[in-house]
Amino acid sequence: MNKYLYTAVLLAIAVACSNNSKPPKEDSTSSVVEDNSLSGSTSSSSYDSLRGSGKFKNVELSPTLDQKMIAAGKSVYEVKCAACHxxxxxxxxxxxWKGVTTRKSPEWIMNFVTNTDEMIDKDPRAQAMLAVCMVRMPNQHLSDEETRNVLEFMRNNDSSK
Structure with missing residues (x-):
């Protein structure tokens, strides 16, 4: 009897953990080379896979890096991010983090940092990262300014000019 119960539990877990997502779709509307190898459909038809889910709709980036923002972003990184990234x-x-600004749009990055839980729930790429890392990123409750500074630090890390 225990053998059947054990088998049933394992079968239930296997079914619950199976991935039934549709194949990835390519989207070439962004100026950033998006990592679409992990994108797919989501249950929310209003979800924008290039921008993500959150308040950041259009992040304007200067063609040159801002050294003050980089220094401020580095400070945030050292306190809140370096333990995991x-x-x-x-x-x-x-x-x-290397190359993240070439794979993701500025809006996606800033929305992920400030709206972590919803992004993990909706974004196929964030869900795939969770499957690899096996740890859900906690919301660090960064301000908009701190988040923008971290983005500038990421751009500097990727040597974007």
Whole structure:
């Protein structure tokens, strides 16, 4: 009897954890080279996979990097981000940051940082990162200014000019 119960529980877990998502779709409307290998459909038809979900709709970036913002972003990184994210491509607890600004739009990055839970719930790429990292990123409750400074620090890390 225990053998059947054990088998039924394992089968239920396997079914619950199966991935029934549709194949990825390409989207070439962004100036940033989007990492669409993990995108797919979501239950929310209003979800914008290029921008993500949150208040940031249009982030204007200067063609040159702002050194004051980079320094402020580095301070935020050291206090709130460095324990989980390396500045290389290497995964620590969360994914490494190298190249993130070439794969994701500024709006997606800022929305993910400030609206973490909803983004993980809706965005297929964020869900795929969660599957790899196995740890849900906690909301760090950064202000808009802190978030923009972190983005500038990320741009500097990727040597964007």
């Amino acid at each position: 390396k500045l290389t491509t290497e995964k620590l607890v969360g994914p490494g």
